[in-house]
Amino acid sequence: MLVNAAGMLKAAKAGHYGIAAFNTNDLEWTRSILTAAEETQAPVIIQCTAGAAKWQKGFKVVADVVRDLVDSMNITVPVAMHLDHGSYEDCFKCIDAGFTSIMYDGSHEADFNVNVEHTKELVKLAHQKGLSIEAEVGGIGGTEDGVTAQGELADPDECAAIAELGVDFLACGIGNIHGPYPANWAGLNFDQLAAIQAKTGDLPLVLHGGSGIPKEQVLKAVSLGVAKININTELQLSFHKATRAFIESGKDLEGKNYDPRKLLKPGFDAIVETAEGLIKDFGADGKGWDF
Numbered sequence: 001m002l003v004n005a006a007g008m009l010k011a012a013k014a015g016h017y018g019i020a021a022f023n024t025n026d027l028e029w030t031r032s033i034l035t036a037a038e039e040t041q042a043p044v045i046i047q048c049t050a051g052a053a054k055w056q057k058g059f060k061v062v063a064d065v066v067r068d069l070v071d072s073m074n075i076t077v078p079v080a081m082h083l084d085h086g087s088y089e090d091c092f093k094c095i096d097a098g099f100t101s102i103m104y105d106g107s108h109e110a111d112f113n114v115n116v117e118h119t120k121e122l123v124k125l126a127h128q129k130g131l132s133i134e135a136e137v138g139g140i141g142g143t144e145d146g147v148t149a150q151g152e153l154a155d156p157d158e159c160a161a162i163a164e165l166g167v168d169f170l171a172c173g174i175g176n177i178h179g180p181y182p183a184n185w186a187g188l189n190f191d192q193l194a195a196i197q198a199k200t201g202d203l204p205l206v207l208h209g210g211s212g213i214p215k216e217q218v219l220k221a222v223s224l225g226v227a228k229i230n231i232n233t234e235l236q237l238s239f240h241k242a243t244r245a246f247i248e249s250g251k252d253l254e255g256k257n258y259d260p261r262k263l264l265k266p267g268f269d270a271i272v273e274t275a276e277g278l279i280k281d282f283g284a285d286g287k288g289w290d291f
């Protein structure tokens with residue numbers, strides 16, 4: 001069942017568990033994520049960046065694949081189709097393409113007031129159309145050109161100003177970063193998270209860069225108000241590891257294992273297994289009907 005993400009995240013926040021938001025790259029990726037959600041009876045968010053949508057020839061293809069697979073796989077658990085790190089323009093495209101949820105990332109705007117104005121406009125439009133909306137304050141760090149930046153810390157007052165605009169959930173930097181974490185990473189800043197939550201009431205918060213954060217830190221973040229945990233790299237790494245092992249074992253040279261359905265199956269099975277493990281780690285298994 002395709003839904004927006006507002007209800008499931010409210011329920012997760014009230015129930016002190018986290019909902020995984022997995023990034024998709026193609027039809028097989030989406031199918032693997034849906035399989036994991038149905039098997040664990042968990043609500044799930046499938047999300048897509050502009051880059052991954054470009055690879056798949058557009059946001060409409062991504063949304064149509066999710067919608068059609070939910071239907072043809074008889075998926076019973078709630079599924080939200082969400083835009084990840086959208087620009088102002090991407091948000092309009094995804095509303096038209098049939099997404100059920102959008103993220104406007106105005107954290108890179110030179111002026112905070114631009115983030116406020118765009119978020120305000122998009123909240124109104126998204127809610128008119130029945131979509132949920134995520135906004136962002138304070139950039140999430142990451143690796144660019146081989147240099148890994150320590151994650152930024154969002155200003156609690158700016159978070160409060162964006163929360164007041166009626167967003168359904170909010171991404172805020174608390175030392176988290178995208179991509180693999182460096183050995184000298186300082187960890188999540190829980191004081192900052194508590195300060196942000198104190199100013200944003202019961203608004204569900206989003207933990208970006210969820211791949212590779214130690215489980216105890218994720219669960220502590222959930223106890224302090226995080227309800228959505230973004231996972232991208234972790235599924236890519238498990239797909240890569242299983243595919244590599246299959247080829248290195250020489251099994252790809254046996255029989256008709258050159259058939260892509262056979263060649264890539266170990267990788268997709270690994271995605272299902274990793275996604276199920278994360279859903280259980282976050283406590284969302286069996287919560288498909290919590291709201």
Ligand SMILES: [Zn+2]
Nearest residue numbers: 140208209230
């Ligand atoms: Zn992110």
